[in-house]
Amino acid sequence: MTDDDRVFKALADPSRRFLLDLLFARDGRTLTELERELEMTRFGVAKHLRVLEEAGLVVVRRSGREKLHYLNPVPIRQIHDRWIDKFTEQHVTALIDLKRTLEEES
Amino acid sequence: MSDTQVFRIWIKASADRIWTAITDPEWTAKYGYAAPQFYELQKGGRFHSTATEEMKAYSEANGFPLPEVILDGEVLESEPPRRLVQTWRMLMDPTTAAEPFTTLTYDIEESGPGVCRVTITHETPGAPATAAMIRGNTDAGAEGGGGWAWVLSDLKSLLETGKVLASA
Numbered sequence: 001m002t003d004d005d006r007v008f009k010a011l012a013d014p015s016r017r018f019l020l021d022l023l024f025a026r027d028g029r030t031l032t033e034l035e036r037e038l039e040m041t042r043f044g045v046a047k048h049l050r051v052l053e054e055a056g057l058v059v060v061r062r063s064g065r066e067k068l069h070y071l072n073p074v075p076i077r078q079i080h081d082r083w084i085d086k087f088t089e090q091h092v093t094a095l096i097d098l099k100r101t102l103e104e105e106s
Numbered sequence: 107m108s109d110t111q112v113f114r115i116w117i118k119a120s121a122d123r124i125w126t127a128i129t130d131p132e133w134t135a136k137y138g139y140a141a142p143q144f145y146e147l148q149k150g151g152r153f154h155s156t157a158t159e160e161m162k163a164y165s166e167a168n169g170f171p172l173p174e175v176i177l178d179g180e181v182l183e184s185e186p187p188r189r190l191v192q193t194w195r196m197l198m199d200p201t202t203a204a205e206p207f208t209t210l211t212y213d214i215e216e217s218g219p220g221v222c223r224v225t226i227t228h229e230t231p232g233a234p235a236t237a238a239m240i241r242g243n244t245d246a247g248a249e250g251g252g253g254w255a256w257v258l259s260d261l262k263s264l265l266e267t268g269k270v271l272a273s274a
Contacts, residue, residue: 003116028108059112059225070112073242077255078115078262081271 003056007075010055015040016048020057023071030066109231111241113254114223119265121214121222125187127261128212137264138257141176145192151181153192161198173197179207188214194228196236205233224261226254 001009010016015038022037023029035045049069052058059070084092117124127133131142134155143155155177157165165172176198183191193207209229217223230237242253252259260271 026108027112028110056114056116059114061110061112061227070108070110072112072114073255074113074115074258077242077252077259081256081259 003075006055007057007079010051010057013048013051015044016052019045019048019052020071023058023069027070028061028068030068034069109229109237111228111230111237111254113226113228113258115258115262116217116221116223117262117265118221120220121187121216123265124214124222124224124261125190127265128190129186137260137270139251143177145181145184145190147181147184147186147190149181149183151184153177153179153181153194157198179210182209196239199235199239201235202233202239205236206231208233208236224258226258228254 011020018038019034022034031042031046031049034049035042038045040048049058049060053060056075057072059072061068061070119127127137129143129145129147131144134143135141135158139158141155141158141161144153146152154175156174157172157176161176162172176196178195178197179193181190181192183189190212192210194210195205195207196202208231211225211227211229213223213225213227215223215225228237228240230240240253242255243251256271263269263271
């Protein structure tokens, strides 16, 4: 499996995307803190975190006896850079802004 | 958000080449924000980075002053080619310049034959403007650009292909 395959496979699962959402909102959380947010066993959450770590989307740092989980945005940035160049980015941003504005109105 | 941000990338290059690309001003002038970064690689050594001609022209055109030294700090640990710990302060912007020094750590670890895992850990307690800047901005043309994620992607591109992303 290539690095890209690992990233896309990790992102394909809704629970793993939810874990990334949680870390995006506030990272540096422990397994216990993350487990509280999901309807899932500790074992299940740990397994998902492992997949995210192997894909490079989550980095684990030790702080004393605790393992803290951080979102690593670099693989996402690499996906972005692969298909979106600086020129295209402006059009994409404009469209996303338009979508957001229109959806907020309705 | 916590006061710590972590950025990690795998690069097909030796630890020595990566160390040089991070600490040598001739290399740091080639990727990312392309401002040369100068290190005295010993505990207590000075770190600083100077504005590029492009940055000076931009600030002049937009009518705000730009200091000659745009980043400063002190080397806390230097263990070539594995680990560099330093303080780091951004002086380009008055808001970040007024914030306390932050702590930046580079870890370079061999993760396979010819491949290294590079991890940047940036601790920014009491420095929210600096934290926002290094996190990067997803909006096109926004101030600050892509932060560390973009700098690391660019470093990988340069070391693996000889080209930076902007010229790709």
